[in-house]
Amino acid sequence: MKVMKFGGTSVGKPERMRQVSELITKDDEPTITVLSALSGTTNSLVEISTHLSQSDRVSAKASIDKLEAHYRKFVSELVNGEALQAKANSIVTEHFEFLNIILRISFSDALYKDILAQGELMSTKLFCVYLEEQGIDHLLLPALEFMSIDANEEPNLPAIKTKLNALLQHHSDKKLFITQGYICKNARGEVDNLKRGGSDYTASLIAAAAKASVCEIWTDIDGMHNNDPRIVDKTVAIEQLSFEEAAELAYFGAKILHPTCIWPAQQENVPVKLLNTMQPDAPGTTITKEAGSVGVKAVAAKDGIIAIKIKSSRMLLAYGFLRKVFEVFEKYKTSIDMVTTSEVAVSVTIDNDTFLNDIIRELEPFGTTEVDKNQTIISIVGNEIESTNDVMKRLFDAIEEIPVRMVSYGGSPHNVSLLVDGQYKTKTLQLLNKGLFGL
Numbered sequence: 001m002k003v004m005k006f007g008g009t010s011v012g013k014p015e016r017m018r019q020v021s022e023l024i025t026k027d028d029e030p031t032i033t034v035l036s037a038l039s040g041t042t043n044s045l046v047e048i049s050t051h052l053s054q055s056d057r058v059s060a061k062a063s064i065d066k067l068e069a070h071y072r073k074f075v076s077e078l079v080n081g082e083a084l085q086a087k088a089n090s091i092v093t094e095h096f097e098f099l100n101i102i103l104r105i106s107f108s109d110a111l112y113k114d115i116l117a118q119g120e121l122m123s124t125k126l127f128c129v130y131l132e133e134q135g136i137d138h139l140l141l142p143a144l145e146f147m148s149i150d151a152n153e154e155p156n157l158p159a160i161k162t163k164l165n166a167l168l169q170h171h172s173d174k175k176l177f178i179t180q181g182y183i184c185k186n187a188r189g190e191v192d193n194l195k196r197g198g199s200d201y202t203a204s205l206i207a208a209a210a211k212a213s214v215c216e217i218w219t220d221i222d223g224m225h226n227n228d229p230r231i232v233d234k235t236v237a238i239e240q241l242s243f244e245e246a247a248e249l250a251y252f253g254a255k256i257l258h259p260t261c262i263w264p265a266q267q268e269n270v271p272v273k274l275l276n277t278m279q280p281d282a283p284g285t286t287i288t289k290e291a292g293s294v295g296v297k298a299v300a301a302k303d304g305i306i307a308i309k310i311k312s313s314r315m316l317l318a319y320g321f322l323r324k325v326f327e328v329f330e331k332y333k334t335s336i337d338m339v340t341t342s343e344v345a346v347s348v349t350i351d352n353d354t355f356l357n358d359i360i361r362e363l364e365p366f367g368t369t370e371v372d373k374n375q376t377i378i379s380i381v382g383n384e385i386e387s388t389n390d391v392m393k394r395l396f397d398a399i400e401e402i403p404v405r406m407v408s409y410g411g412s413p414h415n416v417s418l419l420v421d422g423q424y425k426t427k428t429l430q431l432l433n434k435g436l437f438g439l
């Protein structure tokens with residue numbers, strides 16, 4: 001069994017969907033195809049929800065109508081036959097009827113999740129109509145029947161395994177399965193999701209659950225690049241990464257992968273490949289247990305970071321102090337990314353400010369606190385960076401002109417992280433591209 005996941009741009013136009021059908025039928029291996037929503041759809045659904053949450057029904061209705069027009073056009077270009085066009089249109093009607101009904105009911109978090117699920121529900125159903133027209137035998141596996149998160153909003157892999165394998169066994173005569181990325185059920189049995197970009201996570205969870213031979217992530221670029229191609233001009237694809245390197249890059253901002261999507265594949269040792277739908281023959285990036293080579297491979301940036309400094313000349317050296325500080329973050333379910341200590345102060349970074357005021361209030365008895373918002377973590381990722389002698393020299397030579405707020409080195413052999421003010425992000429990435437990669 002292999003898993004093939006196609007992102008928004010890979011299904012965003014009728015001709016791309018045609019290409020997807022060619023790619024998934026290229027060989028005989030049974031395949032689970034995971035689809036995202038058509039590009040732009042989830043953003044539109046967020047926009048509709050924002051209008052509704054502000055009780056702006058007029059703007060919500062305008063956004064719904066605009067999105068519906070997009071789908072009507074899409075369907076008219078995707079399917080030819082009259083009967084199947086009618087079928088595809090009735091799918092669009094069903095989902096837009098839902099969106100129009102919610103205009104009249106009061107907005108809630110559960111409803112928000114239902115709205116967000118419409119994109120993947122539509123893309124998979126429409127793709128199945130296209131496959132039907134092509135006479136390609138397939139089965140739609142509804143993700144809501146097997147993909148679940150627990151009370152901590154973490155995917156429940158053992159439960160997913162049991163449910164998915166039961167479904168696959170029940171349909172052992174089929175070779176081509178289609179399912180939705182991103183969406184799932186939560187511990188309360190409601191529709192929920194794996195957070196933005198979560199279709200990658202779905203693919204990796206399915207790959208682990210089904211012990212797939214490979215988890216292919218098909219997107220609009222030829223693999224993981226050494227730097228952010230949206231910000232830096234000259235970037236190149238990386239041939240091979242270890243699971244650890246890929247996880248660090250994804251977590252620290254390489255948008256090609258969902259931040260936490262590597263662990264399921266890693267747990268079952270399923271290789272992950274990043275491939276380009278528009279250039280299917282390009283080698284892409286292979287992610288396995290082995291790193292392939294030693295040295296720095298890529299840099300990535302994570303925005304919206306908050307740095308908190310706690311100064312206390314009295315207590316810092318006392319044992320138990322750091323535990324008490326960390327307990328405050330644990331209490332508010334806020335994870336810490338970077339930590340640095342000195343004799344008189346400790347600095348930590350977080351990426352979620354939901355409970356910032358509570359956290360600061362509870363930290364106050366420990367000393368004086370300082371908060372810096374709009375910071376960026378720049379991560380330099382590679383294999384055995386620690387033992388690559390001149391990395392730190394080249395790194396700091398390259399960014400001589402940038403004020404660095406924090407440095408984290410030695411936490412893992414794969415990563416050096418710097419914290420800089422958000423205004424220096426672009427410049428830092430550009431300078432590192434020159435200094436570390438000569439590009």
Ligand code: ADP
Pocket residue numbers: 006007008009010036197218219220221223224225226227228229230253254255256257300
């Ligand atoms: P999909 O819709 O297929 O999930 P995404 O937009 O989520 O695709 O991810 C692909 C995009 O990630 C690329 O178009 C690219 O602009 C961006 N990206 C950011 N950092 C990197 C990187 N280091 N390597 C490759 N792509 C990256």
Ligand code: ASP
Pocket residue numbers: 007008036037042043119181182195196197198199200
């Ligand atoms: N459609 C969802 C999003 O845009 C999930 C995904 O594409 O991975 O975030």
Ligand code: MG
Pocket residue numbers: 007197200255256257258
């Ligand atoms: Mg994505």
